[in-house]
Amino acid sequence: MNDMSGKPQYRVVGTRPVRPDGIDKVTGKAVFSADHFVAGMIYGAILRSPHAHARIRSIDVSKAAALPGVQAVVTGADFPTLQSLEVELGEGGGNIVDFSRNCMARDKVYYDGHAVAAVAATTLAIATEALELITVDYEVLPHVTDLAAAMAPDAPILHDKIRTKGLDTPSDKPTNITMRYVKQHGDAAAGLARAKVVARGSFSSAPVHQGYLEPQACTVSYNADGQVLIWASSQGAFMIRTVTAQILNIPIADIRVTPLEIGGGFGGKTVIYLEPVAVLLSKKSGRPVRLAMSRSDVFRATGPAPGTVCDVAIGADENGILTGAEVIFSGSAGAFPGSGTHPAAICSLACYKIPDYYIEGQDVVTNMACTAAYRSPGAPPIIFAVESVIDELANTLGIDPIDFRLRNAVQEGDPSPTGTPFGPIGLKEILEAAKVHQHWSEPLGPNQGRGIAAGYWPNFGGQSTAAVSLTDDGTVIVTTGSPDIGGSRASMAMMAAEVIGLPYENVRAIVADTSSIGYSMLTGGSRTTFATGKAVVEAAEKVVDEMRSRAAQIWGVDGSEVEWIDGEASCTAPGKEARLTIKQIAGKTGMSVKGPISAESTVNPPDPGPGIAVQIVDVEVDPDTGTVTVLRVTALQDVGRAIHPSYVEGQMQGGVVQGIGWALNEGYVFNAKGQLDNAGFLDYRIPVASDLPMISTVMIEVPWPSHPFGVKGVGEAPICPPMGAVANAVSAATGVRMRHLPMSPDRILSDIAAAQ
């Protein structure tokens, strides 16, 4: 399968077929979370706190329960009391007690939008009317939504029990700082002291939301025997099953979750909000219940990404070789711990060889919705700070920013953030490609600037199950438990078709419910094409082995005398040359003593390939209004191997544009009462088509050895560089270093004015 250059030649991998679920999605047939109807279904609605921080003295639901049409009312009192248990979900985790309290408040509400009660009624209008009849007696408490304020010694305390973990000297003082994580190598101070030039700065970023277009929704049917059916869209049907079972003390096998089509997630659908509430409403009413969020609920009550503050100092010698670095940051976790401190620390300096460094991160609770994963969770705003300082160093030393990065870029064999040597990592390759790209040398006009930044995300492996079964006519079904968030059914079918030797169209891939296939971790961490893909390849190989063995049986030869070539069994025994097609072998499965041909594989690969991306951005800054126009973007990435290049490009383009929104427009705005003031797409403005140019992509393939086709996860790395690249471009255009996100027009004007 190798040509003269040594590059593998594939028939299916690397082509761009139409995805198996495509027709459904362009004709309106695809069933998303709020599209599923169950006979007898009633409608739920959730009462949410108007206060950012308050003690619940009492809740009176009697009037709501008496409203005609109301079938069930649920409050925190209906939830079981749980023992503390840390749960890892694949893109971060948390404590099951916190998950439960995030689904429904108990004694306290921690943010504007926190659920306090739920109603199910025969119509949504009645359920909504009933919410107004619920009386909640709140004792309003002082709140804190600002990250820096939450760390102050006199800050309002969210959780009386929290003590900072990871301190050199443990303290028994209640605090909002939940933990401190330190990662260091050598002596950072000595490294900085050796430098000819040290660049430093204090950076910050506002909390931002994943902004998936489909609000969370689910339909749940609880049966009298305790068995539960859940239809929902999520990045992990198995995650919904596990967490719902744990929150409600239900045996896992009694919950069957059917994953519906998912309307975007970006990490935001790696946690649950509605399902346990809907189970209780269904249990109380005896009816299937639909529970759906409004867009305002999504912004107020589902996980944003943390706001951050970050101090960076990096030093380099006269040749532009980095000598030392210090990165000290904090992230706002929202109501409960977990703002991605560890991955942010790991990723912050990962692109560069730095002999002496000190990285310290803190996780801080604030009166905001509990943060959830968002594409490279934790890392992007810290990488923005580091890439800004790297840019300043290059400028100060008068070295081209690509050359500067090339001199310090990690390569295979260098220590990775975990200490083990990097495998094949294409940072130098993509920097070289950026350097010779026409974009890099194109002239710029007045008020225009060009920026470049790099970004790293380690990617994830994790547990996956896949099944491959052969039908009687020789077509194949691939079954996984990994929700398809952006074309993964296509890549699964393509990999199976490649292994078996079938045309893509003869292989159909589906995503099964949680009772129909073995466990898979959620779709996240850029793990699906890597880990689930690996399971698909292994299962497909087992099917091929079985077909070879059936052919050997038919021919009466030893299995070693049958080769599998181009989708056919070929007998190599002397004098017995013969061939059997898949169709011929499949046609005999029904009658075979051995039965049907089907195989399952489970994997848990510990060794995913790294995600590594570099982006070049041109902007024009209007000096009168401070408005930034993005003129041109070139996104380069080491993609390992692109199974379906269009969907890899799509991940790159989508990540870039989310990052442009993060850089320029997006950010949570809280009012004096701690309520979210921009809980809608009008005021929380994500990029629209007219804001943007085409997003050029350059895919560099440095294959990853532990995946059969060389796949590296591609979904997350592309959101790491954009904020740094845009900020570096704006700084180049204005001559003023931009250190705060979002770089809104008023911020840019005031930063320019302050510098003059």
Add this chain to the structure above:
Amino acid sequence: MSKILVSTTVNGEAQEFACDPSTSLLDALRTELHLTGTKEGCGSGDCGACTVSLDGEMVCSCLVLAAEAEGRSIGTVEGIAEGSALHPLQTRFLEHAALQCGFCTPGFLVAAKSLLEKNPDPDETEIRYWLAGNLCRCTGYDKIVRAVQHAAADLRQERTVA
């Protein structure tokens, strides 16, 4: 509160449904007629996922009362293909991978169809501004714009041949 009986035409078919005076056209399409291809992304006219055509004009169906559909003609994503034959926009969206999650796709298709009916040869800027009311969080719009350009060329070709 008594219900209103609404007689309307959806994708060329006569339809009747009863609804509350406050019901939006979006909710009526989804709940009464089970045409769930039209999506609710915000319910406030900011995202375009609920875009339908009303007497040939593009509207956010979440901002139209169902009762306003009386005697009028509505086009939704379910009516874009002719039987099993896809519209060039649908074909090019698939070929260009102009969708990842696909949730915004129905609104984009209806909006793009409306554009090409009014302007068969839009340039990139015209496409981007026409579609600026439709949010997509997955694709960064690049492949959507290319798919619309390609479908526009297909439709011009069809007209020339005809």
